[in-house]
Amino acid sequence: MALDTERKELLLGTLRKLGKEDFESFKFFTDLPQSVLNTDIPVDIAYELIRKHGENVLEETVKILKKIGNNNLAEILHNGMLKIKVADLAVHEDEDDDQIGRLKRDLQENLLSLYSFVPEGNTKRWEQQQSLADVYTELNVTYGADVSPDKRHEVLQMETCALTKKSIRPCDIFESADGKRRPIRTMLTVGFAGIGKTFLVRKFAMDWASGNTNQDVDFIFPFTFRELNMEKGKSFTLAKLIRLYVSESRRMSEETLNNIFDSLQKSGNRDYKTSRIKILFVLDGLDECNFKMDLKNEMKMDIDVKQAYPLEVLLAHLIKRNLLPCARLWITTRPATVRYIPSNLIDSRTEVRGFSDSQRLEYFRKRFPNDERVIQHIRKSRTIFIMCHMPIFCWISSTILQDHLDKGKVGDLPTTLTEMYTWIVFYHLEVWKERLKTEYSRYVKALAKLAFHHTMNKRQIFYEKDLEDSGFDYGQDAKHCGLFTEVFKEVRPLRRIQQGKMFQFVHLTIQEYLAALYVMMMCSHHKKNVLADSRWSLKGFLMPAKQKLITQVQLSALQKASESEGNLDLFLRFLFGLSLACNQELLGELLKAPQDCGQSKSDTVELIKKSIKQNTPEKNINLFYCLSELKDDSMLEQIEQELHSRNLSWRNMPNEMWSALAFFLLTSDEPMDWFDLKKYSASAYGLEMLLSVVKAFEKSVLTDCHLDKRSCHLLASVLSSSSNLRFLDLSHNDLLDEGVEILSKGLASRNCILQVLKLTKCKITKQGCTELAKAIKLNPSNLQELVLSENDLSDEGVTSLSKGLASQDCTLKVLDLSSCNITKRGCVSLAEAYKLNPFHLQEIWLWCNPIGEEGESILTEFSLRFPLRATFDPFRQDGF
Template sequence: MTIKCEDIFKTSSERDGPIRTVLTNGVAGIGKTVLTQKYTLDWAEDKANQDIQFIFPFTFRELNVLKEKKFSLMKLLHHFFSETKGTTYNYDKPQVVFIFDGLDECRLPLDFEKNKTLTNVRKSTSLDVLLTNLISGKLLPSARLWITTRPAAANQIPPEYVHMVTEVRGFTDPQKEEYFRKRFRDERQASIVLSNIQTSRSLHIMCHIPVFCWITATVLEDVLKTREGGQLPKTLTEMYIHFLVVQAKVKKVKYDGGAETYQYWRKMTESLGKLAYDQLQKGNLIFYESDLTECGIDIRAASVYSGVFTQIFKEERGLYQDKLFCFVHLSVQEFLAALHVHLTFIKSGVNLLSDAQSKSKLSELLFKDNAATKFYQSAVDKALQSPNGHLDLFLRFLLGLSLETNQSLLQGLPRQQDSCSKPKQKTIQYIKKMITKVSSQRSINLFYCLNELNDSSLVEEIQKSLRSGRLSTNELSPAHWSALIFILLSSEENFNVFDLKKYSASEEALLRLLPVVKTSSTALLSDCKLTDRSCLFLANIFNSPLCNLIELDLSNNNLQDSGVISLCAGLQNPNCQLKTLRLDQNSLTNACCQDLSSVLSTQSSLRTLSLNYNKLQDSAVKLLSDGLSSPQSKLQILRLEKNYLTNVSCQILSSVLSTQSSSLQTLSLNYNLLQDSGVKLLSVGLSSPQCKLQILRTTHINRHDIHRTLQTTVVFL
């Protein structure tokens, strides 16, 4: 079910009581923060939710700065919202909304079990106690809360305190196009950019995340200006490297007059990388002057950095008296942190992720296979030990940076001199082993890691894990399903043939994997326990101009007539290019045949229709005949085996074959109730000059009569 932003707290027929706390999931950069900002702005501009009296938006990164201080709820409101000072308003009302953005950035314990109960809004306590009581409803039980988070951190809130879980899924294909057309006002440039994105499947999929659209636009804008072609980024790491290099080029042109200043660029990158890693380890996302000093950056240099790397590092103003700095997005900090760890290992052999960071001789450690393998394996272990997944994206970047192709893009920065192919293969094998040992939620990020390493067996590993039950479809949340689909679509695997049994032969798996089905040319969905519900969703994908399906096998399911009727609505869409449709053994009767006839009359792409082993009977053939005789029908192969057909159907089909508009070349009538009288009726149509039939498959009829009247090839069983 889709929910509009402004309706996030509105009850529906599916819920019994009011919604107090909403938890919104979404991967990094998907637009969770923007969504909460839009909700607040629409309210402030009197566009929506005018029944709400107060909205108090907080971010966990702001609250982290205050984690050592004590506040009452009223003092906390006064601290962030000075307008509340001197008021006596009772905030325990449904008309009050608290927004807490970025739970994954929270560095408070949030100990719901051990924290003391707090019910007084004027009593001071630790920020941790204050928040756990507010979220659990012990404090201001009538107020509403909206919490956003990356999926890996969602379990920090006990499920009993969450009344509704939603997911931000990012841009649809039309929204991607709208974004880039607004970003590139010049129509010619916009068309070039969109063409580049659409020709790269991995890049097109990545751009469902708005922050990737922003980064992609920045990179492609540089490509258009400098006319430097080259291959477009395929992975997350490649995209961020390109983005960083573009920022360096902007600095070179804007501040250095085009001169090569790799020394300064290298110093700036390494300084920001150290800051990013040190503060990520501490859980800090906003930095004081003292934090910068620890990393060898003075306040003056920090101001220069924020002026030069304007799309990477910025200076915060307005909230506090102290001057504060932060990275423009958490993913940028995670990338630079991974770059710092990577460069440290290359230059000195020190593994910052190891508990014992002893520096060995370079000749013994630095470029040896075992050392590199241990380095990357320790990174995997460290990320898996993270309780809220805060090192997941960091790990993906670090592994991506291990590739020689990515290192070559980092102009002016140190590179590994020896080949890292052996450590890469050992790391891939280690990740595959860990996939079998961790939960479904944890394994999702490991699949992402394989994608960053360009592992060709990625899709096979996912299929294997699903089939074996190690990656249980029952355990996957909607957010994790989205992540799995993203991985599948952004991999190098060619999905010409999608076989649902390779994942999970279930309706739930099909509905989740529809985006993958849409990119395939053939979808094998037979014997997968599908019902009419599946047909509703399959019909929708035919409405998309990006749907590639030309062959669909739905045999041996339980679609029934209602399902086929739903499917026909999609098949009649002009965007539909389906050529082959198999509906064998689905308990179909004549009830769906009027709709199938309409498809034949309007959908010129369909060439093969298989309806074997159903319960159609003669009345169904009569309904189909209108479509088969239509000038619009291009159907060449019709299979009607074992459908209780009699000589009545033979007369109807004879008439169809006699029409000039009929395109039938193959007709299968095996295992029906055709008698000699039916054969004679059929022979009339078969002997017509208009008949185009080349192959007739049949049983239990007079072979002599058929051979005597036809030039058609007859196959007897």
């Protein structure tokens, strides 16, 4: 080989350069046989050295040269060795790069074939697919998802969701929000069901496979949990799992993948940016995973990448960074599942937020270009407009609205969610009536039964056996049931070899509607309460047997919904909505109830109002939506009248009216830029009753409201939870250091997105500053303005606060310390903090502080060197 020849020539050339005496000395230290040492021919000595030392012959020659004192020749030989090694490495790297390039192109072709075409909506068969580029609609994707546990139903969360964050392009999803390009190993993307998470993954992968974006990535290996569920209980190597689900290329064999992964694992590199081979693993739909992964035990382990592990263990090691820590990982999930992943395993978060207000209106303008009445109707119904946040619901709504327009029923457009979904069922039954004739009730009941049982079990992915257990024969019935083909769809796997078929409803809300329909059908046709639970009767939850069956069903539903942590909120709305005569008439025989099974609207409304009296305002929000489904706005009209008349007596106002006020403020069509508690009740109790409103608004002003320690606990819970709050003014409340300490726990939460905090005249001292500094250190990336004016902070408090300001990640831009009793020493502390972090702080307000000319000059000096504006009282007298 050429490199072997180069080594021989280098060795022989070195020996020939030795003088006679050095050559004899050199032979003495070689420890060669005497018969060899008698020769004076360099070639013979070189040959024997190679036989003895093999590949290490040059290294040994350097050692001998140093022993005989010929350091000059030793250095020449050493430099020659380095040149050979560099050339050797270059050849191997070129060979590796060529191989990686070939494998990359092969994988890109593979993914293009999987991702380029998708079915549009659920109206096309797989052989009638559309180009993803044509079907994909731009989504709102934002940095910094709210990932704290939220027990509300996803639809309820959407109804209080702000859409003010700047959207990012799919290809930029791994960039840092603040532009600092922090190392991102694991990205978590959250979003509600049907909001577009999987489409986002497909778009990202297709753009890469097309060679358009993110070409620094060598390999993308996407997995979906809905498919991985089929391998539960099996063991795999990582390479075998990839071969099974992602790559069907012969080039990318298990042996090739094992060699690549083994070299990366043994390198010890934990940084994606510096990794020689850049790999992205995608785990789509963690919320659909039905096997357990131990992510809490974070003990570091030495993993053999060539060894097979049970699937749940293999994936857990990948997430916990024991397996290929230099590879990048992208996990998508619904918000409810986020709590199962320890926060320290996530480096960055993004959120898919569906359509913005303008995008959803644009959607309907394109669909109905010559009829502004549809736009007006969509905007008028808040619940329907919020649901159009999701692209799939825009498609559902437009289908129903188009049918009304075609039949000239514009004045009879659906105004509630229950009406909308009832029209979906009615519309498709009408279309297929001739073919189904009297058989349609069996099909609907089978689908509704499937929806009910799996809604109760929190499942959204089904298999053929699940259909059979519900009385639906997929092979035969699917050919005749038009409703099935419209509201239910087969989920196409990414891999081409599939064990069994997978299904899901086109959206979770359709599953929940059909589940409610099943309960009502069983009540009306079979006089059975399928929600009944024997343990409740023992606890006294159920009413006497003489009570109407429908009342017992509704009470059971209320109880189950209250225990479901929000999972059954929309199911409950549909159940009450289906008790309305207009919806029952539309469904005809499906819900034709016997005389003794019906219940008047007034009785149902009264039942809900009794429940409202027993709950807190936040828990009552969904019950008011239930009243909306019944088209009863009596409580809202009452609270609105009293607001206009200003005759409300806050101290004596009953709980249900507080709930009505909270719901009115949350759903009002009148634009409210900010919430001012003093307009309603300047008290700690008022805050407690209207906490859900504070949580929903981006800006809340709670000044001079006599807030106390409990108020701080409530606000801390808001800051550390899923909320929209970005501006909070607590000025002129005697919070004291104790209250600020409690509040700081919320500020320190990674979920806190507050940008402006005003604490003017809150009786804060040094201890309060210490707690604020701790919070800024723990969560430095959001707070931009902090107002602490008219508090006796003194120099000690400013010194404590400066420790938080010095944090490299602190993003605070404006700091107001007016009238805080600060002297020159405090200015020195601020200056030292600014030296450590000079990139963000832009304004410091120091009006009415005895800082003197020396203190002013200290900060003025920094103003000249950095973009810092220190503002002093122009009317300050010397010494004050």
